[in-house]
Amino acid sequence: MKGQGHVKRAIEVAVAGGHNILMIGPPGSGKSMLSKRIATIIPPMSLEEAIETTKIHSIAGALDSERSFVVTRPFRSPHHTISDIGLLGGGAFPNPDEVSLAHNGVLFLDELPEFKRSALEVMRQPLEDGKVTISRAAGSLTFPSEFMLVAAMNPCPCGYFGDLKRECRCGPVQVQRYRQRISGPLLDRIDLHIEVPAVEYRDVASERAEEPSSAIRERAVRARERQQKRFAREAKTNCNAWMTTRLLKQYCKLDQDSQDLVRVAMNELNLSARAYDRILKVSRTIADLDDKIDISPEHVSEAIQYRTFDRTLWV
Ligand SMILES: Nc1ncnc2c1ncn2[C@@H]1O[C@H](COP(=O)(O)OP(=O)(O)OP(=O)(O)O)[C@@H](O)[C@H]1O
Ligand SMILES: [Mg+2]
Ligand SMILES: [Zn+2]
Structure with a gap:
């Protein structure tokens, strides 16, 4: 590809x-x-x-x-x-x-x-x-x-x-x-x-070599391993996408800068509360791929970028 x-x-x-x-x-x-x-x-x-x-x-x-x-x-x-x-x-x-x-x-x-x-x-x-x-x-x-x-x-x-x-x-x-x-x-x-x-x-x-899918897979596997450890005691949750509200509160804490970012995005993109929760979960995954315990503003802003159709295409 x-x-x-x-x-x-x-x-x-x-x-x-x-x-x-x-x-x-x-x-x-x-x-x-x-x-x-x-x-x-x-x-x-x-x-x-x-x-x-x-x-x-x-x-x-x-x-x-x-x-x-x-x-x-x-x-x-x-x-x-x-x-x-x-x-x-x-x-x-x-x-x-x-x-x-x-x-x-x-x-x-x-x-x-x-x-x-x-x-x-x-x-x-x-x-x-x-x-x-x-x-x-x-x-x-x-x-x-x-x-x-x-x-x-x-x-x-x-x-x-x-x-x-x-x-x-x-x-x-x-x-x-x-x-x-x-x-x-x-x-x-x-x-x-x-x-x-x-x-x-x-x-x-072009003849330029693309990153092999095995490299992408390896990063995804490591991020999943972090999740499996995190949710080891949770009978029902295997990955970030299916975090319950309680887990979301526990593992998706945002610092002040990140909170500000999300607030602006919520207003500008006119996002629902459901979209808000989903942005937090995606931010958690991006932080996991980055091997970080804490979610930082760069993780949050990448997650927000993926919500563009809410604004541009469907209004
Ligand atoms: N980035 C790419 N690298 C290599 N081959 C590609 C790339 N993009 C498209 N192709 C070639 O174009 C073909 C068509 O791609 P594909 O069927 O996935 O398009 P599509 O976006 O699903 O189109 P459609 O909207 O018509 O369904 C592929 O089978 C592949 O051979
Ligand atoms: Mg197609
Ligand atoms: Zn057309």
């Missing part, structure tokens, strides 16, 4: 802490390619996570004699034609499906605006609570669904809005309608928003 340094960095942060990420860019800019590469840099599961994940796959009937134990983090990529039930689970006897099969792993939704509006809206509960409740006549069951959402989309129906080389053929109303398929509350739950510009030909053609 050539160039795209800032995108790779955002992906590293997302993977290190289990945060949700949305990539926006024109056709051919490498969004799908980058997303699929996430599987190669994601840190391994702990034994506990593997057991939990295996249980769900077993209930869903997704295991067989060749694959009787889930050892690597799941990477689920359902097509955009999927139904609400296919995503959340259901049936006469409630069965877990995609959001639960992605538990402790990645749920990749390519071409996000193409998904049914209802399917995107039902994602809100699992994204917020890390679990999904399926109610049927036969009863209701709750399954865990602590996945990392990776989503990709074009900026407009033709794909070239904001592109430097090609002209967008869409009218403002079309662009707005396209983006509004991603509702504010859904966007709110996505921690990192990142623009993926078309790569320059000379970048793709």
